[in-house]
Amino acid sequence: MNDDLEIGCEELSSRLAADDDIFLLDVRQAWERELARIDGSTLIALHTLQARVMEIPRDREVVAYCHHGMRSLAAAEFLRQEGFRARSLKGGIDHWSIAVDPTTPRY
Numbered sequence: 001m002n003d004d005l006e007i008g009c010e011e012l013s014s015r016l017a018a019d020d021d022i023f024l025l026d027v028r029q030a031w032e033r034e035l036a037r038i039d040g041s042t043l044i045a046l047h048t049l050q051a052r053v054m055e056i057p058r059d060r061e062v063v064a065y066c067h068h069g070m071r072s073l074a075a076a077e078f079l080r081q082e083g084f085r086a087r088s089l090k091g092g093i094d095h096w097s098i099a100v101d102p103t104t105p106r107y
Contacts, residue, residue: 005076006090007063009099016040023057025064027075028093032067036093036105046071053082065089065096067107 015022024041026033033043044052046066056062062084064072072088079086089096097104 005073005080005088006069007087008090009096012063012089012096013100021060023060023062025056025062025072025075026066027064027071028066032107035107036097038065038093038096038101038104041065046075049075049078053079056084058084060085062086063089066092068092068094 024038026037026041026043027046027049028043029045030043044055056079062079064075064079064086065088066072069088069090069092072092076086076088093104094106097106
């Protein structure tokens with residue numbers, strides 16, 4: 001049932017390039033975002049997600065990301081329980097910097 005819980009970096013990159021209506025959700029801490037980010041994303045740290053869930057649009061697919069993909073998996077699972085179409089970026093921003101955008105700093 002959750003085979004589609006994760007999305008690969010390459011697929012996300014292609015969908016963003018095609019202007020798919022995706023809400024990119026960065027669930028890391030603010031200091032991590034200062035080091036590296038995916039353009040167009042919104043920062044809502046995982047520990048504040050439940051309190052800020054109303055800030056996330058329900059009419060768009062949500063793709064959450066973090067450093068390596070663990071926090072974003074938890075975020076995607078929570079969001080699905082709340083009725084969102086949500087997925088997690090497999091490998092997080094670290095894999096994004098390797099597979100898609102080498103200008104994104106690794107930390």
